[in-house]
Amino acid sequence: MRILVMALISLHALAGVFWAGSTLALTHGSPAHRITPELFRAQMAAAVLAIVAGGTLWGLVIGGAHGPMADSLAVGALCALVAAGVQGGMRSSPVMAQRIAAVLLSVTVVCMVISPYVT
Numbered sequence: 728m729r730i731l732v733m734a735l736i737s738l739h740a741l742a743g744v745f746w747a748g749s750t751l752a753l754t755h756g757s758p759a760h761r762i763t764p765e766l767f768r769a770q771m772a773a774a775v776l777a778i779v780a781g782g783t784l785w786g787l788v789i790g791g792a793h794g795p796m797a798d799s800l801a802v803g804a805l806c807a808l809v810a811a812g813v814q815g816g817m818r819s820s821p822v823m824a825q826r827i828a829a830v831l832l833s834v835t836v837v838c839m840v841i842s843p844y845v846t
């Protein structure tokens with residue numbers, strides 16, 4: 728069980744870091760930072776991995792528990808789900824979609840990393 732949680736949290740953090748990091752890198756419209764279809768697909772694949780691993784961790788580690796840690800993770804998870812919806816849905820304004828998602832995913836990262844310390 729410990730090994731499974733360690734493997735899942737590693738996968739979760741790696742996928743999440745790529746998703747959030749690439750989103751932040753694509754917030755300006757310079758040609759060097761063009762959102763290619765390949766990069767967009769990689770981003771969405773990382774989003775699915777982060778969400779599935781995060782949901783599994785939630786089931787294994789948090790379960791039905793309540794409290795500040797669960798609240799912090801829940802706010803982060805909600806922001807991540809909205810970010811995925813914005814990136815997948817706003818296909819006609821990709822740079823704006825990345826900007827909105829970048830703000831939401833920044834909130835996610837902060838909520839996730841402070842969650843063990845909120846009392």
Ligand code: HEM
Pocket residue numbers: 732736739740742743744746747777778780781782784785786788789800803804805807808832835836839840841842843
């Ligand atoms: C729906 C989306 C998400 C869900 C349901 C979710 C769920 C979780 C859960 C339950 C944990 C706690 C695991 C544990 O303590 O064993 C966690 C930790 C973490 N999550 Fe997420 N997460 C989501 C999205 C993200 C994203 C997009 C990132 C971006 C980087 C991220 C980064 C992290 C990190 C770094 C931790 C480790 C925090 C620590 O213990 O220091 N998560 N997540």
